[in-house]
Amino acid sequence: MGKVTGFMEYERQDKQAEAPVERIRHYNEFHTPLSKEEQEIQGARCMACGVPFCQAGQMIMGMASGCPLHNLIPEWNDLIYRGNWKEAYDRLKKTNNFPEFTARVCPALCEAACTCGLNGDAVSTKANEYGIIENAYEMGYADAKPPKVRTGKTVAVVGSGPSGLAVADLLNKRGHKVTVFEREDKPGGLLRYGIPNMKLEKQIIDRKIRIMEEEGITFVTGCNVGRDKKAASLLKEFDRIVLACGASNPRDIKVPGRDAKGIYFAVDFLKSTTKALWNHADAKEERAGKPKEGEYISAKGKRVMVIGGGDTGNDCVGTAIRHGAKSVLQLEMMPKAPDERADTNPWPEWPKVCKTDYGQQEAIAVFGHDPRVYQTTVKEFVKDKNGNVCKAVLVKLEPKKDEKTGRMIMAEVKGSEYTVETELVLIAAGFLGSENYVTKAFGVKVNERTNVATKPGEYLTTADRVFTAGDMHRGQSLVVWAIREGREAAQEVDISLMGYTNLNIQ
Template sequence: MGKATGFMDYDRRDAECESPKERIKHFREFHTPLSKEEQEIQGARCMACGVPFCQAGQMIAGMASGCPLHNLVPEWNDLIYHGNWEEAYYRLKKTNNFPEFTSRVCPGLCEAACTCNLHGSPVTTKANEYGIIENAYEKGYAKACPPKARTGKKIAIIGSGPSGLAVADQLNKRGHLVTVFEREDKPGGLLRYGIPNMKLEKQFIDRKLAVMEEEGIRFETGCNIGKDKKSAELLKAFDRVVLCCGASHPRDIKVPGRDAKGIYFAVDFLKSTTKCLWKNEMQLKEGEYISAKGKNVIVIGGGDTGNDCVGTSIRHGAKSVLQLEMMPKLPDERSAMNPWPEWPRVCKTDYGQQEAIALWGHDPRVYQTTVKEFVKDKNGNLCKVVLVKLESKKDEKTGRMMMAEVAGSEYTVNAELVLIAAGFLGSEDYVTKAFGVEVNERTNVKTAPGEYKTNVPNIFTAGDMHRGQSLVVWAIREGREAAQQIDLDLMGYTNLSVQ
């Protein structure tokens, strides 16, 4: 696919980024896409490698290699190389319901597995995907296509994150009547309130939701199933119910002083900023969000959400930001024990960390460190945090390696705001209890391997609520697979494809 010698003829060129010191002045996306002509040249770099690991989506050494959606990457790279952008869109949509989301927020498993990445630079697959979907909206290819016939079967989907939206999109295409229930004021789940505008501006979510509504999907917001509406009502009114509520139970840090004022979960911090920006035309209004302005901020967690907290705090006008990571720093380059096409276990400096370096001259991350105590002032406000260094040790009882405190390594830093971005433990029990579904030891909804049907008749599940905290692409794949099984369960056969 692409030009036979394209990977040798052309260098990789990706979308340009606004400089860190400029982009921290606003909350908008900050990449400038390539022109169509330049993007077509990047499509030419797809090298007809014979075995396209980019679309494999297989597990290697416990990590995903290639796209879990099995996107037909070589095909649409070839199509844009030849200038056939419309057909590229139709090939992209065969496997991916929401390229407008994945082209912005996916970490690019396809590029990590690209054969060009073995000895050079991978194809700009993520940017090519972005170009295809944005061109499709511009030219009208991405318009609503309502089903021509309806089955009369009614489906209730609880949760409007990527898995819930994928289930809805697939089952609606099949002709079923789909209603999506969302407890927040707007649909989108963590796409809307867990991912900052800098990575995904919310008008692009609304653009897609408008298409889905025109195609016949109903959205009921501000409806917290299990609290506002009883599960029995849904089971009576709908033929099937799908639980897609996410892994929305955040992991806490339980140390002395946890009750201090000024400690928040990352998702609450990010949500407050997004809501304030949306309400006030992309401007922050004091008193309407959790503010980091003028504060010493500590972010607990070194993952993507932690990085989002760093970037958001900087935009608020934080005095300083310190990001804690329990584990050792990963190597800057692949080790011999981590060969291609495994996911590269290397240190990634993301946009928030880049901005901190540009602003303060050093990386905000501190490795092998955690919180030992939160210190309050006389009014109960957080004022300091006691940190402690960690080292890897073998647990005498289990024989497993674990991170243990280094005796005497405690030190104290000033902090008026702490953001806990330590991941999620699983589903919230008020929902699982309301429907009576079984959960596993991680509180994810339990099903047979490879299936999405729960122990309760007519109730299915998908996404993070089923598999645990994961990526948007995995949530979409789970939604597609669950929709296929639901359709088969309803109709006795299915023509819905997964890949």
């Protein structure tokens, strides 16, 4: 695959990021793609390794190694090296419904497992994927292809995040009539309102939704199933139901003063900015406009504190800086990860190393230091006379063994409390599982984590004709895992409808 000696002849190149001090002036994607010629050279670096871990998607030490979708990466790297871009797109679409999304927001598990990266730099697989799908749109390869035959079967998909869209896409291609219900004003789920514009511009979602509509999928927005529309009604109208509502319950911080004004969940903060941007979109260019003050939760001129160190926390940091925050502090409960792989974390395991993401890079550029403070959490919020948060009492943490369970926990360090000033607090502490008004409406059982319960490796719930997929099923996870779950669920739904399936998902 690729050029036999390509990995020795060519250096890794990737999409170039705009400088932090420049990109914080706007809310658009800020990477410049490689040219077609440069991308073909990057395809040549794929080294014909005997075992392509990049596409394995296997669990090693509890972490995914390689692509969970089992993308045929060496094949399409070879095809773009040889200039066969149409064939590369065909290979990519065999395993991935939405490369336009994963090429932008996936953390590139494939690259972390790349054999070329064992003793050098990994193949720029994510950039290659981006090149393939964007070329496909430009050349018309990605245009709508409606199914030629309909089965007469009907399926309702509740939720239009990546798993729900994947279910809908495959079942529609099979010939079933699919209707997707979304409680928000536009389809996309977390892709639209959980991921900032800087990582995924929303016209990219709209472009794909239009194609799915042309292929015969119906989208019903502003419909909250379980409240606006009864579960019994859906079960009567459709042959099968797929619940793909995501892990929608944000984890809270239960400390004194939590009821102060100025404390928000991260998802509400990010969603308000996205909506404000698209309230003033440029219809001609289909790009986000400038948000107007008063239409969103603003960080302008405020001391911002972000609680949580994951992707969502980083997104809050980057968004707050674009608002014009006075300062940004990001709290992480866990110790700082090492800067390089430890001997106990060998390739091809996912590298457990410290990652400085775009938001933190921007904070360093603007404020002169990394916003993260490790092994720290909030002990109390302090309100001013008007009930607004004005301070937070923080406390240091240390790893200790819990005497009752024997597990390692992060325990408070006595006497380590200190106070910081803050006017805006954003809680980015993850999500706890499905929302019970949906699960109760359909009568499906949930497990101890409030994820919808199924048999291991299956997607049928405890309710007849009702399936599930995505974060609602597996818990908070990556977009690429949500797509995989949607694909597998679609295959199971198809078998239940037809007695067999010809959906080839791997």
